[in-house]
Amino acid sequence: xxxxxxxxxxxxxxxxxxxxxxxxxxxxxxxxxxxxxxxxxxxxxxxxxxxxxxxxxxxxxxxxxxxxxxxxxxxxxxxxxxxxxxxxxxxxxxxxxxxxxxxxxxxxxxxxxxxxxxxxxxxxxxxxxxxxxxxxxxxxxxxxxxxxxxxxxxxxxxxxxxxxxxxxxxxxxxxxxxxxxxxxxxxxxxxxxxxxxxxxxxxxxxxxxxxxxxxxxxxxxxxxxxxxxxxxxxxxxxxxxxxxxxxxxxxxxxxxxxxxxxxxxxxxxxxxxxxxxxxxxxxxxxxxxxxxxxxxxxxxxxxxxxxxxxxxxxxxxxxxxxxxxxxxxxxxxxxxxxxxxxxxxxxxxxxxxxxxxxxxxxxxxxxxxxxxxxxxxxxxxxxxxxxxxxxxxxxxxxxxxxxxxxxxxxxxxxxxxxxxxxxxxxxxxxxxxxxxxxxxxxxxxxxxxxxxxxxxxxxxxxxxx
Ligand code: UD1
Ligand code: MG
Numbered sequence: 001x002x003x004x005x006x007x008x009x010x011x012x013x014x015x016x017x018x019x020x021x022x023x024x025x026x027x028x029x030x031x032x033x034x035x036x037x038x039x040x041x042x043x044x045x046x047x048x049x050x051x052x053x054x055x056x057x058x059x060x061x062x063x064x065x066x067x068x069x070x071x072x073x074x075x076x077x078x079x080x081x082x083x084x085x086x087x088x089x090x091x092x093x094x095x096x097x098x099x100x101x102x103x104x105x106x107x108x109x110x111x112x113x114x115x116x117x118x119x120x121x122x123x124x125x126x127x128x129x130x131x132x133x134x135x136x137x138x139x140x141x142x143x144x145x146x147x148x149x150x151x152x153x154x155x156x157x158x159x160x161x162x163x164x165x166x167x168x169x170x171x172x173x174x175x176x177x178x179x180x181x182x183x184x185x186x187x188x189x190x191x192x193x194x195x196x197x198x199x200x201x202x203x204x205x206x207x208x209x210x211x212x213x214x215x216x217x218x219x220x221x222x223x224x225x226x227x228x229x230x231x232x233x234x235x236x237x238x239x240x241x242x243x244x245x246x247x248x249x250x251x252x253x254x255x256x257x258x259x260x261x262x263x264x265x266x267x268x269x270x271x272x273x274x275x276x277x278x279x280x281x282x283x284x285x286x287x288x289x290x291x292x293x294x295x296x297x298x299x300x301x302x303x304x305x306x307x308x309x310x311x312x313x314x315x316x317x318x319x320x321x322x323x324x325x326x327x328x329x330x331x332x333x334x335x336x337x338x339x340x341x342x343x344x345x346x347x348x349x350x351x352x353x354x355x356x357x358x359x360x361x362x363x364x365x366x367x368x369x370x371x372x373x374x375x376x377x378x379x380x381x382x383x384x385x386x387x388x389x390x391x392x393x394x395x396x397x398x399x400x401x402x403x404x405x406x407x408x409x410x411x412x413x414x415x416x417x418x419x420x421x422x423x424x425x426x427x428x429x430x431x432x433x434x435x436x437x438x439x440x441x442x443x444x445x446x447x448x449x450x451x452x453x454x455x456x457x458x459x460x461x462x463x464x465x
Pocket of ligand 2: 122124246247248
């Protein structure tokens with residue numbers, strides 16, 4: 001079983017690399033999202049955008065990682081830890097954010113320190129892959145530049161900064177869409193929000209930025225023109241625009257989600273999983289699926305799910321924080337909540353919810369049940385409509401059921417309660433005391449039959465009407 005995303009970021013072991021510090025910018029207000037939460041905390045495939053970037057960086061082992069956050073962004077600092085975060089207050093633009101991060105790197109950057117390059121990433125580009133970052137670093141080794149930019153050619157260059165280039169391909173400057181002339185707006189080569197700066201030039205380039213633009217901010221993009229003016233090399237390489245999609249609006253968030261889902265589905269299928277209708281299955285970045293798992297249409301995987309080999313997940317099931325055993329069968333219409341651990345060949349059927357419970361091998365709960373805070377032994381059968389009554393309004397209590405037990409339909413197990421191995425519970429029972437092993441337990445009202453009384457009753461009612 002392999003986490004889907006690691007497949008996409010495996011790097012060639014032979015790849016040499018230059019030392020670098022990664023700076024991730026996340027302090028912007030994200031006004032266009034119209035949200036109470038920081039932009040980089042919005043999720044793609046069940047994980048905050050910024051966590052995707054850290055994941056992409058991981059295999060490259062940066063020599064330092066600094067995340068620039070805004071004031072009151074403690075949630076971001078917590079998500080990125082142990083990466084260091086620095087606060088930019090107030091946020092005066094992307095160039096100003098890099099300046100804040102560089103203060104934290106003081107003494108570590110060349111020429112005074114050992115780190116040769118500064119890699120700037122924008123926290124709102126969550127689709128970047130590790131191998132694409134590695135390509136940028138490799139290009140810097142091949143043909144060093146004071147500033148190396150990730151260029152891209154999106155279908156709609158719309159809001160992106162345009163790269164104004166000399167005939168020999170050198171980049172002269174980046175023009176923001178808001179500041180561009182018609183001629184500049186027509187340039188298809190855009191900047192993807194990813195930049196490598198030689199550390200020994202980084203201080204002079206960043207310090208030279210000024211806020212002369214439409215927004216009166218210190219734009220990081222200004223370093224291209226400053227480098228050119230100083231006679232330093234500023235270059236760009238073309239990287240896939242699909243990976244450099246910048247998320248500024250909810251529509252772009254949905255677009256990124258769709259692209260990420262397509263990527264995860266493809267990786268799942270390449271790993272030996274059957275998706276009957278891939279476009280209807282939603283995965284999380286950390287979903288782990290075994291070989292020959294079959295997933296029917298319309299299944300959603302929240303974070304933290306592992307599925308063993310040969311399991312079948314039927315339509316309309318929703319899984320999160322659950323471990324599904326080898327050859328298990330889930331759904332249709334099953335809900336697995338955090339802490340559901342199902343061993344091999346378990347059957348969880350329609351309208352069954354399992355939470356914080358371990359279900360032993362070959363046990364079955366095929367219809368209409370709630371199993372919460374429970375342990376269910378191997379081969380036990382849970383009848384339709386069985387409910388573990390785990391909550392009294394204040395406390396959660398455990399239900400422990402042994403192996404090979406049979407719980408009749410519509411049983412209410414009032415926790416805390418234990419049912420021994422091999423016990424049989426009669427249908428419709430309300431179990432409030434422990435049941436010994438191999439006992440037959442009946443806990444329901446006695447049935448009373450009155451011969452002929454139905455006919456008499458009908459006759460009486462007919463006369464009345
Ligand atoms: C930016 C670029 C644009 C590029 C695009 C790529 C600038 C001025 N423009 O535009 O050329 O094509 O990204 O996606 O850089 N941030 C801070 N502090 C600030 C302002 C922003 O940390 O003071 C962070 C934001 O949180 C965000 C990133 O920097 O993660 C980029 O800012 P954003 O406002 O999204 O820039 P764009 O308008 O997308
Ligand atoms: Mg952006």
